[in-house]
Amino acid sequence: MRVLDALNHIAEYDAPDLAYRWFCGSKMCGSCAIRMNGREVLACWEAAVPDMTIEPLRNLPVIRDLVVDRTPYERRVVAFEPWLERSAPYLGFPEPLLHKDIKNASKALDCISCMACYSACPVIRLGDLTDFAGPAPLVQLGQTALDPRNDPAKVRRALERSGIFNCVSCYKCEEVCPAGIPIVSQVIEPLKAKAAELLPAMATHPRVFRSIVASRGRIDPGALVLHIQGWRALTRIPRLFRMLFRGKINPLRTLVGTRTGAANAAKRVLSRNDAPT
């Protein structure tokens, strides 16, 4: 028995007013996503177990019972203008596309818009604290933004509205995706690379991070804060003290600029240094 069968049974015999969504019953439409025992699943695909806690998806307003309002997601997707606008004329079929150039966009096309990833994302859970679009809208964006035929000006416009560098690469989204899409490695990371190329100012944090690792062979949160915030960082004394007491920063090590034995190897691997250290 699937979770959906259990829901249908409850709706038929115990709670006729139970609100839940489903359509295809076969992992195609994405409308039946819910949380079961604390994890995002498709009700039509997940096996029922004797003791189940069934909840609506998180990070979206609940309309009733298990039905959530998808408007925040749809608004984001529409704002991304998720269609292809060629910057060069159509050459006719078949188009000369290399597998390596289209493989990430093609992975994103497997998305069934179930919103499981959106529900699992801890950054989306922060609400208005960030302007992050979230994994599901970014996967929709990846379908066209990672297509080499798309107009870079249009991709730039969409990425500007994405808040993509708020993603902390925690992989929670990828863990729950029923379509098995490598959301982080094949969609979000390539989109971040595109944003760094088309909108360099947006990528200050990762560029400085990369530069510090390349020159010191290690992460140095103190240097990161100094390079990004400059002397403004000193106006946030309570925060700096909190970081110090938690062992997150070590001012001595930052100022001396100690290098580890891994510095040369790191520099070789991260050969492009875009920011001063």
Ligand code: SF4
């Ligand atoms: S990897 Fe990024 S998008 Fe995915 S859950 Fe984590 S923060 Fe959200």
Ligand code: SF4
């Ligand atoms: S990326 Fe996966 S989890 Fe996210 S909406 Fe698409 S199919 Fe669902």
Ligand code: FES
């Ligand atoms: S009902 Fe369509 S994916 Fe579950």
